[in-house]
Amino acid sequence: MNSLVPLPVLLPVLGAGASLALLHHPRLQRWLSLVVLGSVVAISAMLLVQADAHGPQTVWIGAWPETLGIVLVADRLAALMLLVSSIVTLAVLAYSVGQGMTEDEEGAPISVYHPTFLVLVAGVSNAFLAGDLFNLFVSFEMLLFASYVLLTLGGTGARVRAGTIYVLVNLLSSTLFLISLAVTYAATGTLTLAHLAQRFAELPDHVSLMLQLLLLTTFAIKAAVFPLSLWLPDSYPTAPAPVTAVFAGLLTKVGVYAILRTQTLLFPDSPLTGLLLWAALLTMLIGILGAIAQSDIKRMLSFTLVSHIGYLILGIGLDSREGTAGTIFYVVHHITIQTALFLVLGLVERRAGSTALMRIGGLARIAPLLAVLFFVPAMNLAGIPPFSGFIGKVGLFRAAESDGGWLAWTLVGAGAATSLLTLYAVAKTWAVAFWRTPLEAHEALEAIGDAESVPGHDTRVVHPHRGHVHTAQGTVSRSDIEEARRLGDDSEPERDFHTLIQDGDDLRHSPLGMVAPAAALVAVSVLLTVVAGPLYALGDRAAYDLHERTTYLTAVLTEETP
């Protein structure tokens, strides 16, 4: 019994309510959110220390007798995920306060940003702490709902379009989740993970296989594992920079966490490890090939996000202590690094007016701090030694090596190839966006005949008939073109970076309030390298708990009668 356990969920929920009540006091609202998230960081850190020293901390909410109650469990894995996610969300919140979400977005009901963000944090915390499947479902719904609102903030055309796909895909996965809950309850009469762990063993093989497949499919949609990952690169990049950052860092990882938890706790002798390994292979390779093909940095990073989910699934699919330890370390690394990159990208977009590679250049000289902030996590993502990305990949490869199967060795090869291709993708971005001069970028753009980049040539003036294409009963292709044009409108301004500089419009220096959180997160990602030894050992202990199971089960089941 530990009264700290529910706080990472309760504080943000209460904070969201208070923040909604403070709609007309934006300054107070910001401080409230920052204080709430700051205390969640502190609480998570305490929980991690306690869980590591004294074993899993559990609370049965409401003191109901067995099977009726809702249990929250903070074991090593959950507490570690909580700590990382709360640090990341705090950084993102500070960044968005610095950006002044409240002023910059035109016509958006921006006062809802803070309450929604807090609900998102509560949902994520609840997902990590949930000790039963239904509570997990509820926390998924909490964080999804907050994410629907954040993704469609302002309701512009591009965001509604991206939001539609995102919402529908997640509705589908929620429906699947509910179906699997109903079937699980019918088969076992409980949804508490600790009870399920015991009762699944008694089920006939085919029943438990079906349940496992249902749960895996559900979580794989959330985690964006390959055949179910195609929604992600379409929906994430359109959101505001801090929102994309927090989505990229956390939401898919919650899915990965759910897969890890259910696979180790409920299905210790899983017959599906081969399937998971194949999924990991395809996720890695297809994701990174998509990333190479992109010409917009945001979309490129979204594809690398999908691709690197493959590494996490690889560790889970190996179904060994080493593999799980590798996954836990990699997940910590990847949450930090992906969020940091998207935050820095927000700064790039602000400085250069765009994230389309064609339109920017010369940032290394013009904004050296920005260049460093991009370069460090980018190299980390690609797995250059000595960064944590390298350590995580080595850990996973060694786990695969000790597994020894041909599929595991194939995955080592694919993982190395993915790492190199990631390096290629970020190096291309670096060379184009940071290294060449803006003038070169401008000339290259002109050379391929993009009349739009020439100052004074506003396309809407040159081609006045475009307005008609949309409203007229044109052919399918015409309306599609119009649609694609509107999509482009959000990300591609008429002037490229060079023109902006010439017009003297590039003076939007990044405010300290935005740079500092991004820099802090980059520093945290570098710090992960420094503390890699203890952190990896912690992950290894967590992995031991997960595979041994008895620590978790005794902690939950003996706490049953409070």
Added chain:
Amino acid sequence: MSVNLTLVLVAAALLGCGVYLVLERSLSRVLVGFVMAGNGVSLSFMAAGGPAGRAPIVTKDGPTGGLTDPLPQAMVLTAIVITLATTAFVLAMAYRSWQLNGHDDVQDDIEDDTIRRLALRDVTSEAYDATTSDYPGDDSSGDVNQGPDDDPLASTEEEVRSS
């Protein structure tokens, strides 16, 4: 455990209709599909709860046997509340989409769009000779060679290259 066959059949029918509607193009139909599927799932929760019994309300001196399993009911209630919120949100989004585009169709994937536009560009690249085309039915080539002033397709060619 005995299963109420009627509940299962109704749930299956609702889910089937729901899936059919989800495959539609218009967002409001998709939403109706999800609501139907959600109701089907709720019914299957009821079926999962075992045979019907008395209302699960325990009084101080009343009997405690023969109660319906209360847990699935609590879960269904939660699910219904969530479905309600989802419905409201998706309806708002469909309305916004209608405001912006004049329809609420779920739109194409951006990658699909890009690939199609790339294909269009390929058809009209300089290397392509419309007169020696092996595909007599392919009139898109003639369409696009008209010049920038007449055809919006031509102007988008430039954007394709830039993006």
